[in-house]
Amino acid sequence: MRLREARVLEVAEELLEERGYLGLHLDEVARAVEVSRPTLYNHFSCKEDLIAGIANGYLRERRRLFRQSLAFPGTSREKLCSVGVAYGILAEERPQALATLQLVRSPSIWEKVQDARREELQENTEACFRVMLELVERGRHQGELPEDASVPPAAIVAGIVSLSHGTFLLNRDLSFFTSVLGEPTTSFLFEHYTALLDGYRWRPLSTETDYRACRLRARLFLRPEGKAEPETAAGHRS
Numbered sequence: 001m002r003l004r005e006a007r008v009l010e011v012a013e014e015l016l017e018e019r020g021y022l023g024l025h026l027d028e029v030a031r032a033v034e035v036s037r038p039t040l041y042n043h044f045s046c047k048e049d050l051i052a053g054i055a056n057g058y059l060r061e062r063r064r065l066f067r068q069s070l071a072f073p074g075t076s077r078e079k080l081c082s083v084g085v086a087y088g089i090l091a092e093e094r095p096q097a098l099a100t101l102q103l104v105r106s107p108s109i110w111e112k113v114q115d116a117r118r119e120e121l122q123e124n125t126e127a128c129f130r131v132m133l134e135l136v137e138r139g140r141h142q143g144e145l146p147e148d149a150s151v152p153p154a155a156i157v158a159g160i161v162s163l164s165h166g167t168f169l170l171n172r173d174l175s176f177f178t179s180v181l182g183e184p185t186t187s188f189l190f191e192h193y194t195a196l197l198d199g200y201r202w203r204p205l206s207t208e209t210d211y212r213a214c215r216l217r218a219r220l221f222l223r224p225e226g227k228a229e230p231e232t233a234a235g236h237r238s
Helices: 002-019 026-033 037-041 047-069 076-093 097-104 115-141 153-170 174-181 186-199 211-222
Strands: none
Touching (some): 002 026, 002 047, 002 097, 026 037, 047 076, 076 097, 076 211, 097 153, 115 153, 153 186, 186 211
């Protein structure tokens, strides 16, 4: 049943990426997986519950990569850089996932999701936040993030999450950046992430270390079997 459920989620995520919420139909998912609709209901009570299942699969993988980032060799800020790389990897591998997380939280969908799945969504989300909060607190304890910083740790996490999440959502529609700001790159977007941490005076500052090299190391650490960072449209590595 676990293998079948994993296949259902895989097919549903592909259809959601191709056709959007309105184009996702349980009958089509059932046919693709070669199960009956009643069998599909043994796993997911409705389309909204299926979408929550997709979101949970993404969050479980994000949670795993974030935990892995804690073991990335380097300073607290370099470990946090690895968390940002994890966001980027998942944005490439599962481009629909962040939008799905937003979608599942909309009231018309959320109210139809099974309680157990909603609880899992909340727990996985909080677990990711806890990893980032742990790194902020490590930074302060180790003297890399000043103790007298005016922004409390939880607010720092909120700022990093907002920038990371928003960055990769906006990156799905590059036409906005192209028309307003010129040719975008992932590196261009990461510079804002770096500027934020510099603003918190989180050492080593970007003037003191090469965070592009850190990102490349983190990518190999998190996905040793994967490819290097993709080429941008301008031909530069991100």
